[in-house]
Amino acid sequence: MADRERRMTPPYGGVFFARTTVLDAAQVQRALTRISHEIIERNQGLEEVVLVALQTGGVEIARLISRLLFEIDGIDVPVGTLDVALYRDDIGLRPVMPEAATEIPVDLSGKIVVLVDDVLFTGRTIRAALDALTDFGRPRSVQLAVVIDRGHRELPIRPDFVGKNLPTRRDEVVDVNPEGVLLGEMRK
């Protein structure tokens, strides 16, 4: 998880060292349950909702949310995945490789797309994702769900559903997985 962020945080090729546990497994579960309820409430059901997970950090989270949505509302929402490497605005500036599958199972035209990612940071990944989505149709609306909003936005992008707002330093790394959220840094 958070592979992308790890790869893109200097020193490149370093190893993640955790300093603090921000959320434990039960707290992650509760946050995702709340987000699921909020998604249903905001959209008055799940009729037109499609989850689109950002590769790679959002995939596991989206799977968990889709399971929770099914438990709450009995509806199996389609789940897609999106690798935005080819849409990034920093291609050529740092290592960018498309290495995970993009799979959009339905035509997104007219749908409510909920983008799912583990961490919202500069907003550049989401900017790229918004561009990528337009190549798969014209959604009625696009919403954003993240487990952690760590600040430092560089673009006018905000999440619709947030697990936890976490103030961080720029050089820190947030690691999200279903067993918990860790805050730490990369070391060589």
Add this chain to the structure above:
Amino acid sequence: MSKHLINLEDLEREGIQELLHLADRFVEVTQRPIPKVPALRGRTIAMLFFEDSTRTRMSFDLAAKRLSADVLEFPTHTSSLSKGESIQDTVETIHSLGVDALIIRHNLNGLPQEIADGVGEAPSVINAGDGSNSHPTQGLLDAYTLCEHFHGSAGPQASLSGIHIGIIGDVKHSRVARSDVYAYNALGATVTVVAPKSLQPSDLTDWPVKISEDLDAVLPTLDVVGLLRIQNERMEEALVHSIDEYVESYGMTEARAAVLRDEVVITHPGPVNRGVELAETVLENRKNVLIKQQVKNGVPVRMAVLFRLLGSGVEID
């Protein structure tokens, strides 16, 4: 892998596997409702084709456009080259225009290497076929097509191990044969070259292949029948006595195709001489003829090459 792609030999197994896996991603892109990504926006790619080419040129052109790069066609027939300007000077000029990559096809063996040595780091030089030396993107797309056929996709560890591939025909003059043999062998396939003595290259014994002059003896053991184009000028050079004689010994005739197991596939880099390397009826009716798939895969494979050289920002060694 450097900033250039001249010969597959420079890539080795890992470099080939990496490009083929990257091609998996671009296959998905080419299947989208809008099969175009902005990855190389603002990059300019010049195409210098000093030799006729339809599919390679169109394939590179489309690959560049699907990555949003700008493509500059260099008119080799009407340019100052015909006024006597040297190719090196032309390359200098194109470089000054701010081009990021040169895609070169030429009938001189080693010319792309020479140009790459001359330009240093930029622009990237991509060999689209030089003489009888090398055609690296054809080797990659042929390997990709076989990986896709046998395994569904290339995957991170593309492999052709356990597969017996025959390369049949004018190996001596074929840059495709050299690049195919290198790619297939690097991915673990067993390769047998089948050609009359007159169409075997003099250094063939140094190649990592088995050698035969008897197609009918080899045919039953093959999983892949890789046909090469026989060029008319070879007849003129008297390397082959007559088309009829060639077809009788080395053509994929209806009778030979009948011997093949159903799952054996036929490849050909195109354009096909119907009725020479490959009988019309076999081309039209046999199920496992992968020629169209080879052409189709040329685009994502070349997208992978262009993105790897121009876009990924990854330091390559």
